[in-house]
Amino acid sequence: MKNNIRALPAIQLIDVCKSYGFAENKVDALKNVNLEIKKGEFLALCGPSGSGKSSLLNVLSGIDQPDAGITLFLNKSLNELHENQLSAVRSRHLGFIFQFFNLIPVLSAFDNVYYPLILNGHFPRKTAQELAWHYLDSVGIRALGDRKPGQLSGGQQQRVAIARALANQPDVVVADEPTGNLDMATGDAILDLLLRINQDTGTTFIISTHSTQLKDRARRVIEIEDGELVSDSIR
Incomplete structure (x- = not known):
């Protein structure tokens, strides 16, 4: 049973369609998309x-929410869930x-990671502090x-954002x-970090990108054009 649970996909989209606008302003953003993302994948x-x-x-x-089709997250349908x-x-x-980055400028790097944990209510304060420092x-x-975002470089701010996400x-x-x-050098360092975290923790990463650096190094690359998946390659 454990092996079967582990084999379940992280995310599955079945015949998903999504549009925005109405009448002559309607845009079909997604057209019958079918996609399965396994746990632990690093996907561009x-x-x-x-x-x-x-x-x-x-x-x-x-x-x-899609206009049509099914979104499964950890084998549970998201379609019927309310916003809360x-x-x-x-x-x-x-x-x-x-x-x-979307960091809060008046908070320190630590507090940008710590406060979301408290607001989510999933961890007691002491555990949240330990997690913030750890990440x-x-x-x-x-x-x-102890530095605020304005005192950090772009790469350092993105590292705070990654710590917050993790x-x-x-x-x-x-x-x-x-x-x-x-810049390219900082982007390479951030990509190295994301790949290492993926390998060390098994966390699934789904990354939207224009970056050829990331596209060249991702283990799976999906190309989308006009709302349709046109290529899916695994390295």
Whole structure:
């Protein structure tokens, strides 16, 4: 039984469609998408602007509901959940990394990682403190924990954002252009870090990117164009 549970996919999309707007302004963002993402995968989602990358990330993470089709997350359907239930799934099982970091500027690096753990209510304060320090250490910036985002470089801010995403110990991390706001050398260092975390923890990573660096090094690459999956390669 344990082996069967472990073999279940992290995420599965079945005939998923999503559109925005109405009448002549309607845009079909996703068209009958079928996708299975295994636990522990490191997946790069690639495609031009407007191809449907962000829509796909939003649907598979429960931010948006599809117009048709089924979204399964850890073998549970998200389609019938209310927003408060979806929010609970995201806060407990998903971590998010953004291109522009989205750190709170008046809080220290430590507090940017610590306070979401308290607000989510999944950990007591002492455990949350220990987790915040542990993950700041794991991304190499424990010594900068008392600094505010404005006192950190772009790469250091992204490391704080990664620590924040990981501290809740999610099953899946969704990243939207995590190296898009960084220079090439810093982006390479961040990619090295994400790959190491994936290997060390088995956390599933789904990363939307334009970066050829990430595309070249991801273990699975999916190409999307005009809302349809056009290529799926595993290395």
